[in-house]
Amino acid sequence: MTSADPTRGTYFITEDDLRALTGELLGAGTEVIAPVALDVCASPSAIASSACLRPGVKPIDIEYRALESAAQLNLGSGLPVLSLKQYFLPEYEALCCWRQHGTEIEIEAVPTEFAPRVVLAAKPCDSAALAVVDKVMNWDYADELWNGRREATTIVNLACPVVDESCFCTAVGTAPDDAKGADALLTPVEGGFLMEATTDKGRALVEAHAARFTAEEGAGGAGARGRQAAEERAAARARAAANLEIDAASVRDWIDTHFEDPLLAALGVRCNGCGACSSVCPTCHCFDIVDEEEGIGKGTRRRCWDTCQAPTFTLHASGHNPRDSQNPRYRQRINHKFAIYPLKFGEVLCTGCGRCTRVCHAGQDLVEILQAIDIAARRREAVSP
Amino acid sequence: MNIYQPQLALVTAVTEETPDTRTLRLELKDEALRNAFAFHAGQFGEYSVFGAGESTFCIASPPTRKGFIECSFKAVGKVTSALREVNVGDTVGFRGPYGNWFPVDDWKGKDVVFIAGGIGLAPVRCVIWNVLDRRDEFGDVTIVYGARSVVDLVYKRELQEWASRSDVRIVTTVDPGGQTDDWKGEVGYVTPVVEATAPQAQNAVAVLCGPPIVVKLTLPVLERLGFADDAIFTTLENRMKCGLGKCGRCNIGPVYVCKDGPVFTAAQLKELPAEY
């Protein structure tokens, strides 16, 4: 067994070695973030879960967490409830702290450099979202907090078999086996995983743990394992494509030119205007900035997640609200994701993870909405070539 | 230090403009930053009272006056109410300048018509002084300013100063019922007063700021007077947080008001969804 040569592209690693690698990272004090299957029935929450009484049922929550041990690393196909966004744009984070002495103010800066960390088994839709949001976070002004975390993090994706019928990554320009926004991609194969390092950070990770990898026979994965990986990845892509196929460019142009169309103008009727979709969305990045006092004369200025679905998002202090009902607010969500952002930054602000649809118990269904817009866009193209 | 961390600024002067509107003069505490600070007419900043938060206003002083900036605001929300409590010698936070600006340099040789309603005079004042400080470069200068009542007129001392200049034509007006016995100006809403003032549109630009309703009603009047859509400039006042094109709050249609604005021509405004 020869160790990996990190200048070459594809490596093989067994699950045991992957866990050993995880243990090495943790042992060296590196933070490792990965999906973890939380046993609901072993947590204080068990009291609230009737499922814990059900024979043969073991309710688990999949969440991205900082690992405490390599054994926690979950290599299953489940989609974490919250996306990876929380590790780059935390639900809340300090922008600065202040302390007042009489009329004098002292500001304490927050660090913008972060210790190196590794994300393992990230969902491709989640890493792709980071690459999409990179654009706005670097539009003329660089957001050092976002960039600092991006630079400090090496992300290893795990090719996804497609979770359910609400997945549609391939419709919005990414794929269940994409390494976009990530540094390497793992694909499950017989006996372990193929690992492709796609960036210098990914190659550095392989290099630092070269003994855990073997160089894969046949460059580009032409060997038996490579063929198996390619087949499974193609099958996953086909499953995603079967859920939804749209022409994102014509959807973009249609939305851009049909702002007042009844299809867009009345989308919000069943929407409750809760921000659950934005909270779980890997690409929603809008935030609020608030001052929070911590005792007399000191406090922290923080940013926290916000949502365009809340009436207060656009409410002026005067009481004037430019988007004063849920219909324009929901249209804004669609418009921003599928027209405004693509026109401004060249990327759809959606990676098809389907979380917004799954989390919406009012039945707002992005798959259905995109399908309807796609049909409208195609119809227009048919009548005006 | 990150882009959201404010600079500290010393409050060096406070002017009570009206019962609910005041102007603060601020000087950045860091000498190097203060000396290097430059901006264009129309740009804005994020002003903060620590503990209350940040609020967005245009820089109301002209870029031709160095060493300080001024902002004028009405106390309506949490931050503006806190700013209303600050005194000379207090420290506040400032981030900026942000956003685009009025293309004043392109107006050389042209007449400039300023129209403002209420606190909308703040961004216009910046341009007025910018133009008056370079008076020779421009043609006729006309100012039409209206407020709800005499007491609500802001920059009263400057209104008098402009009125006393022979190279400025100024019309001030108050809404019907808002006049006092000794009021010498017009009585009427801004829009009809603009129509009656009838500034000529040939080789002229108009700068129009005020409450959304004033802007909405006055745009067609300017059109009737012959102002082309790309010769009418206004500012949008959408709610903002970051001012840097990140937080998403001021996005309407294809623009982020904080980065693509706040200055827009009437032609650009017509292309936008009416979400401002």
Add this chain to the structure above:
Amino acid sequence: MSDTVTTEVPVYAGVAELRRIARELLDAGDVRVIIGWEHARRGARPVFITDAADADRLIFDARCVHNLVTYLNPRRDNVAELGKIGLVVKGCDAKAVAGLLREAQLTRDDVVLIGVRCGGVLEEAELPRAAPLGPENVAPRCFGCDNREPELVDHLLGESQPEPPRPLTTIDERVAALDAQPLEKRWAFWTEQFGRCVRCYACRQVCPLCVCERCVAEKSRPQWIEASPHPRGNLSWNITRALHLAGRCVDCGECERFCPVGIPLSLVNRKLQQIVAERYDYAVSDDPEHAAPIGDYRLDDKQEFIK
């Protein structure tokens, strides 16, 4: 799912009647929109029928979990602008209508209520078809329901239904299990639950009785509740939300169902219901005349909290 025995599925009778009445109300112009449930790609969901020809989209089965009364909430201006509403209600939902009437958020003539006799609903609406109700899938709140045939209605459809099955554990049992824990355990439990809160306010937005024009969470002068989803802010938000619904909550469970991070809000809601029952001998009903403790003044109210 394929081996589901369809005969066991409660196909609530009255669906044909529901569609007929919806058609008639729309045709006669008595209402402009019928708000009910439909079957969509992911299962049952709310539907807004404005054209009588679409009335056949209406369904009623055990997946019709949603409390549609949230759409009568006065802050839903985009729903109000559709015109007069005909609303399909289960008994639990009718209690929320009574709540709005009680608090002068609605007048009775504003809405035509189409009641459905209910034998309980599932925990989940997003199912391809209604499953037979059993201890493992029934919405726990349905157990012991005292209003399966709403009275506050203009039409009451379907036949009397059997009582919903007893869930594996009832909400009361879970509350009791929590109550039996020492303080530190209960604190650990709620700290963990509220720690997950992302402050999306889904619980508030979907609540038919969160009617405040400006929620206390949005008030900034003074800032009652910190906006950041840190433990301190989360605790004050979640406790405030629950307290504001004490004696008002109709136990429709929508806050818990919509919570994207799965906080068991029904436990805190139920606990408050128990306290209100014990203190004021009050249970929420669909009788709008039955004043809630929060809106009622009595000389014999217990006042021992003022010391």
